[in-house]
Amino acid sequence: MGIEIPIAWLTLLLFGSLALLLMLGLPMAFCTGSLATIFLFVFGTPAILNMMPARIFLKGGLASATVLACTVLAAMVGVVGATEVTMGMIALPAMLRRNYDAKLACGSLLAGGTLGILIPPSVMAIVYAVVAQQSLGELLIGSVFPGLLLSGMYIVYITIRCYINPALGPALAPEERVNFREKLRLLRNTIAPIALILLVLGVIFFGIATPVEAAGIGTFGALVVCALNRRLNWINVHEAAIATLKATSMVMWIFFGATMFVGFFIVKGGQTFVADSIIGTGLAPYGILGLMMLILFVLGMFLDWVGILLLTVPIFVPILTKLTFTGVFGIPGVQPDDIPLWYGVIFIVNMQMAFLSPPFGYSLFYLKSVAPPQISMAMIFKAAVPFIGLQAVGNALCIIFPQIILYLPSKFYVGH
16 A cells, blocks of 8 residues: 555655756656656555556557658658758858858758648657547648748748848849759759658548558658669668667657656546646636646756657646637637647647757757857857747747637548
């Protein structure tokens, strides 16, 4: 029989221990997993211990979808790290050679790179769909307009700043400009990768294949594209397999630790305690959502997005589904059945901010790893700030105007 302790003290002890271990530099997966196991034995019961196999071994969809999606995304440069590193090596030196403002150049790369977790396909959407029991197809297609919205906002911001101060982004010299025919020739190499992405997304959107089956199609297609570019050899296949194994192992270890951690907390009444505490603030539904966004932003400064998702979604989504979002400023709100989908996209947009927020935003370090020596870490931090603001505005627009997220799913999915 475990030791009985009030849920308020258990919450403080549980999350305080997690914060302490993370500050000591221990990996997220081992922090959550070890704490969950220790707390289960000290404060749990034999019945609670029986939940371990059930929470660790879920159906194989998450592992299969994650490993195959990571392979496809790596091949198509569709994940944040690959995008930041690749474009940082190619575009940043080119902009600096043409006398672009360093902070504007870095900021545009940082913000553009984070779109990889929002615009389909998205590994984050896959993990959220599994954890929240949400349709992946609806989540992916619901992310399209928010992704295009943010992309457009970045472009407008850069354009306005450069029109106000042309020295920030000088126009390309006439002798360096490429004619229309040359542009078409250069675009020819992108046809196969774009076709593959549209194929994978299409079979998911239209219900032709499950995400796991679509990932299999994408993997085969990636091999074909690689062969067409004469890069299909055992070295590249081996490197892709090792990268996939590492990514899958990392996700599954974090998944193991976080699900055990949250599972123990929920069984001990933590979910009810958090819900009562949040609702007890007296905030309106949109105020509660804003509080959750603030919590996610702060967590994003220190934790990996996988850990944040697995720690918060099982607690936040049930709270939100019990609230009524009738809309603000006379704009229609969100139906109860649409709340998990709506929140899922809002969560992903928020996590883009986490990739850019100091002191531990991943994109900041991705870019620094390939930036020229004159680009300091402080300069990259400053470059990210205005784009974090744009992301916050984009997230607010998705909250105020939920149809930005819900319109396409309502058209593609009958009965949505």
